[in-house]
Amino acid sequence: MPIRQLPPELVNQIAAGEVIERPANVVKELVENALDAGANRIEVHSEGGGSQLLRITDDGAGITRDELSLALAAHATSKIASIDDLESVGTMGFRGEALASIASVSMLRLRSRRHDADEAWVIEAEGGPAGEPQPASGPPGTSLEVRSLFFNVPARRKFLKTDPTEQARISEIVQTIAMANPGCAFTLRLGDRTTLDLPAVDDPRSRVVALLGKELSDELLEVDFEAAGATIWGLAGTPQIAGPTARRQRVFLNGRPIRDKAIQHALREAYRGLVVPGRHPTVVLFIELDPRLVDVNVSPTKSEVRFRDGGAIHQAVRHALKDTLRKHDLVPTLDLDRSGADPSTGSFGTASPRGGSGGGEGSRGPVREFGSGMPSPGFEYQAMQSQLDQPVAPAETLMPSIRKDLRILQVHAKYLLVEDAEGLLVIDQHALHERVMFEQLKARIGEGDLERQQLLVPDVVEVDEAAIESLEGLAAMVAKIGFDARPIGPRAISLSAVPSFLLSRNVEPGEFLIEALAFGSEKGRVDDAEALLSEVLDMMACKAAVKAGDRLTQHELEALLAQRESIERATNCPHGRPTSLRIPISELDRRFGRSS
Ligand code: ADP
Numbered sequence: 001m002p003i004r005q006l007p008p009e010l011v012n013q014i015a016a017g018e019v020i021e022r023p024a025n026v027v028k029e030l031v032e033n034a035l036d037a038g039a040n041r042i043e044v045h046s047e048g049g050g051s052q053l054l055r056i057t058d059d060g061a062g063i064t065r066d067e068l069s070l071a072l073a074a075h076a077t078s079k080i081a082s083i084d085d086l087e088s089v090g091t092m093g094f095r096g097e098a099l100a101s102i103a104s105v106s107m108l109r110l111r112s113r114r115h116d117a118d119e120a121w122v123i124e125a126e127g128g129p130a131g132e133p134q135p136a137s138g139p140p141g142t143s144l145e146v147r148s149l150f151f152n153v154p155a156r157r158k159f160l161k162t163d164p165t166e167q168a169r170i171s172e173i174v175q176t177i178a179m180a181n182p183g184c185a186f187t188l189r190l191g192d193r194t195t196l197d198l199p200a201v202d203d204p205r206s207r208v209v210a211l212l213g214k215e216l217s218d219e220l221l222e223v224d225f226e227a228a229g230a231t232i233w234g235l236a237g238t239p240q241i242a243g244p245t246a247r248r249q250r251v252f253l254n255g256r257p258i259r260d261k262a263i264q265h266a267l268r269e270a271y272r273g274l275v276v277p278g279r280h281p282t283v284v285l286f287i288e289l290d291p292r293l294v295d296v297n298v299s300p301t302k303s304e305v306r307f308r309d310g311g312a313i314h315q316a317v318r319h320a321l322k323d324t325l326r327k328h329d330l331v332p333t334l335d336l337d338r339s340g341a342d343p344s345t346g347s348f349g350t351a352s353p354r355g356g357s358g359g360g361e362g363s364r365g366p367v368r369e370f371g372s373g374m375p376s377p378g379f380e381y382q383a384m385q386s387q388l389d390q391p392v393a394p395a396e397t398l399m400p401s402i403r404k405d406l407r408i409l410q411v412h413a414k415y416l417l418v419e420d421a422e423g424l425l426v427i428d429q430h431a432l433h434e435r436v437m438f439e440q441l442k443a444r445i446g447e448g449d450l451e452r453q454q455l456l457v458p459d460v461v462e463v464d465e466a467a468i469e470s471l472e473g474l475a476a477m478v479a480k481i482g483f484d485a486r487p488i489g490p491r492a493i494s495l496s497a498v499p500s501f502l503l504s505r506n507v508e509p510g511e512f513l514i515e516a517l518a519f520g521s522e523k524g525r526v527d528d529a530e531a532l533l534s535e536v537l538d539m540m541a542c543k544a545a546v547k548a549g550d551r552l553t554q555h556e557l558e559a560l561l562a563q564r565e566s567i568e569r570a571t572n573c574p575h576g577r578p579t580s581l582r583i584p585i586s587e588l589d590r591r592f593g594r595s596s
């Protein structure tokens with residue numbers, strides 16, 4: 001084929017491939033246009049999963065008759081005029097591609113009326129250039145109808161999923177955008193069902209709650225944090241409402257929904273040890289940042305961004321969330337009405353936020369140094385250290401204190417019963433002890449390698465070849481936790497020093513090392529080094545902790561409870577399971593007919 005200049009329609013169709021993959025993308029672009037036009041009310045209507053019909057109607061500024069066809073032209077926009085404008089773009093759109101792309105792959109009808117105009121005008125396009133504007137009737141604002149999406153791109157049509165799936169995606173995108181724009185009313189009609197009807201509200205949090213579900217409102221903690229130029233606010237779910245998918249996790253940057261690996265990582269970090277693996281915390285975060293510190297022009301759909309200082313944002317997000325979580329009493333309440341409750345399925349309620357909640361004085365954490373790097377796949381002990389040198393919040397902001405003048409009851413050699421200010425606490429002795437030792441180990445490793453005990457005669461441990469390989473890859477970590485271990489031959493490791501901690505708790509070091517290496521080789525590929533180290537410390541803590549079945553003396557029980565109050569996050573074991581449950585005194589009163 002000779003080289004030829006492509007006709008504009010074909011150029012648009014190719015460009016459409018990037019922006020418009022499915023009906024939900026059309027909805028996103030059109031709703032964003034409506035917001036850019038200052039709409040206070042946006043109605044979205046979809047038929048047949050969106051490929052039959054999409055209609056987005058707004059009450060925004062409208063488009064003049066003379067600009068209608070320009071609106072559909074490629075690279076035509078009213079939002080930027082020069083490359084400098086891109087530096088501080090405040091609108092959702094700016095590429096001037098969406099309408100041209102959509103027009104090239106659908107039957108489009110654009111009706112609009114400026115607020116100062118007497119009549120509306122309409123233009124139509126069928127997979128190509130638009131016709132002449134025609135007079136029409138209708139209120140001020142804009143209505144865009146997209147019919148037969150991809151009618152001229154069968155390949156694209158084939159990739160569409162079933163109507164319900166496409167509908168779900170449309171619903172998802174409308175909800176996401178609505179979350180960040182509480183001042184605008186939204187309705188969504190799928191076929192003849194109105195599935196979303198959101199009035200405009202003043203308080204951004206009430207919009208988020210309306211979308212997440214009112215029943216969760218007691219489980220949502222306010223996030224409010226500032227650090228070096230970024231404001232981070234929103235709502236963080238208690239560990240109990242972590243879900244099976246990350247669907248209730250949303251991050252907005254300057255009002256734009258984004259997906260960012262580093263931020264997602266920060267989020268997981270903040271909740272590490274509070275939710276069991278495989279559950280995803282509910283978090284809606286709004287990051288406000290000087291637009292000059294971020295490049296939003298990285299991907300055509302603008303869902304990815306590039307931060308000038310990604311490490312700083314990562315750290316700020318992590319601190320914002322940790323701060324919020326630390327300020328609240330996260331002891332789950334035992335809900336006696338629901339039997340067979342399983343903490344990981346969220347069938348526990350949580351004590352309502354207390355203590356330093358609501359941003360009272362002194363409740364905001366210290367603003368940390370801003371600017372160190374992202375955790376790298378290398379061994380980043382500094383990152384862990386910085387986590388450790390955060391002052392632990394005073395115990396009373398963590399949880400109501402336990403009465404110390406009473407005997408602690410050990411039940412079935414597994415659970416401890418004690419009274420606290422709110423009611424009756426039931427504590428899992430193993431989970432709590434594990435958490436306590438985990439925190440101690442973490443604190444110690446922040447100061448250097450764990451203490452080791454030299455062996456007079458090296459211990460030789462028989463292992464498999466995978467363990468040898470794993471030892472090579474994890475040598476730094478193995479040394480860090482107090483082993484001096486060297487491979488001798490293809491199936492044996494010689495131990496000349498072992499962690500004193502393990503010896504003191506009667507854990508066989510050789511066996512522990514074998515398990516840690518097996519775990520490391522399995523996890524090493526997916527987790528970063530910091531996370532892996534944390535998990536290995538947890539293994540140590542778990543092995544060393546008292547077990548269910550261990551009878552404890554009153555003295556030991558007291559020591560364990562005293563430690564509970566001295567550490568952060570005593571409410572969950574490092575795996576995220578709760579260490580304690582509370583039966584509120586009010587619940588007992590109610591049960592015994594004492595409610596006044
Ligand atoms: P962009 O949003 O990147 O500018 P689009 O192709 O989405 O590009 O839209 C082109 C132009 O059409 C916009 O810059 C705007 O001036 C106008 N426009 C599109 N939709 C609307 C609307 N709902 N209300 C008012 N003007 C609109």
Ligand code: MG
Pocket residue numbers: 029032033092093094096098099
């Ligand atoms: Mg646009």
